[in-house]
Amino acid sequence: MSYELSQGQSQFSVVWSQEVEGTPFAKSVRSSTEAITVEPDESGSLVTLSIIRLLKGTARFGAPLVARAQRQELSKALDSLEARLVK
Secondary structure, three states: OEEEEEEOOOOOEEEEEEEOOOOHHHHOEEEEEEEEEEEEEOOEEEEEEEEEEEEOHHHHHHHHHHHHHHHHHHHHHHHHHHHHHOO
16 A cells, blocks of 8 residues: 655645555545644644545445544544643
């Protein structure tokens, strides 16, 4: 699995896309993009994580399960980040 930085490489945002062609994911995933944004906030920083994964073929029927797994993954990532930064 390889990723390529695709856009938004600014001081506060990075977006990268997974290269799915030629991988086992190519049969079921049309594209996969992930992003992290860090913005100044009154109390510190506001961190936003996002995943956009477009499915193809019969994998589209599993979209609700994939969306739920992505929400859990992002929630755990934010909780982990907060635990390391907030003392």
